[in-house]
Amino acid sequence: MSFIKVLDEGYVRLVDHMGSDLTVVNAARVSYAKESSELSDRDIKLIKFLAREGHTSPFRHAIAQFEVYAPLMVCRQWWKYVVGSAHYEGTGDSLDAWNESSRRYITEEPVFYTPKANEWRSKPENSKQGSGDIISWEMGEKHTRELLSYIEIGMQKYEQALADGICAEQARLFLPAYGMYVRWYWTASVQSVAHFLMQRLEHDAQKEIQDYAKAILELIKSIYPVSIDELIVRENG
Incomplete structure (x- = not known):
C-alpha cells in the first residue's frame, strides 16, 4: 500500500x-x-x-x-x-x-475541508486549545451550512478577481484559507x-x-x- x-x-x-x-x-x-x-x-x-x-x-x-x-x-x-x-x-x-x-x-480548482454535521467538536472545558466532545447534530448542521456559504462567497470573489485580470497571487486573498487543501x-x-x-x-x-x-x-x-x-x-x- x-x-x-x-x-x-x-x-x-x-x-x-x-x-x-x-x-x-x-x-x-x-x-x-x-x-x-x-x-x-x-x-x-x-x-x-x-x-x-x-x-x-x-x-x-x-x-x-x-x-x-x-x-x-x-x-x-x-x-x-x-x-x-x-x-x-x-x-x-x-x-x-x-x-x-x-x-x-497555479489556479487549479480550490478544494476545501468541510466537516459534516456530526464532526464539529466543542471547545474543551479545561484547556485553551484542543477540542471536547462532538456537539449536537443540529448545531453541527448549522455550522456546516454556514461554512459552505462562506466558501461559496469567497470562491465567487476569487473567480471574479481572476476574471477582472487580477494576478493569481493576489486573487487568492479572497479564498477562505484554513480549510483550503494544499499539496506538498x-x-x-x-x-x-x-x-x-x-x-x-x-x-x-x-x-x-x-x-x-x-x-x-x-x-x-x-x-x-x-x-x-x-x-x-x-x-x-
Whole structure:
C-alpha cells in the first residue's frame, strides 16, 4: 500500500524511500568496517540498542518521501517540524525537505475541508486549545451550512478577481484559507518521522492531524518496521 485517503478529500502517498532497517544497521556498523546482507536477530538487537541509548545518527540514513494533500490548518502545524529540523538532541542538521504547491503559479480548482454535521467538536472545558466532545447534530448542521456559504462567497470573489485580470497571487486573498487543501512533498529521515508521529499521535493533538499521522505511520511501518517501533517506544518513555 502506498496511498491512504484522509478526511473528506485528503490523502497521504508514499512517493519514494531510501533504505530499510538494514540501512540503519549498516550505518551503525561501518565504524567497525562491518556490514550485514540481510536483517538478523542480532541486527534487530542492535536497532533496539541504538534507539534505547539515543544513538540516533544511523536512523538519519534511512529516508522516506511523502506527498500530502491536507487542509492548510494541518499543513501549518506540520511545517514546524521542518522549521525546527535540527534534531532535538542537538546532533546537527536533520534530513528534512519540504516543497509546497503555490497559488502564485497555479489556479487549479480550490478544494476545501468541510466537516459534516456530526464532526464539529466543542471547545474543551479545561484547556485553551484542543477540542471536547462532538456537539449536537443540529448545531453541527448549522455550522456546516454556514461554512459552505462562506466558501461559496469567497470562491465567487476569487473567480471574479481572476476574471477582472487580477494576478493569481493576489486573487487568492479572497479564498477562505484554513480549510483550503494544499499539496506538498515531505522528505524526512526515519528519526524525524518518528518524532513527528510521537507528538501528533498523542490524544491531545488536533484530530485532523492525528488522522494524517496514523496514515504516515501505516505507510512507513511497511518499510522500517523495527526502527519505527523502537524509536516510538523510546520517545514514549
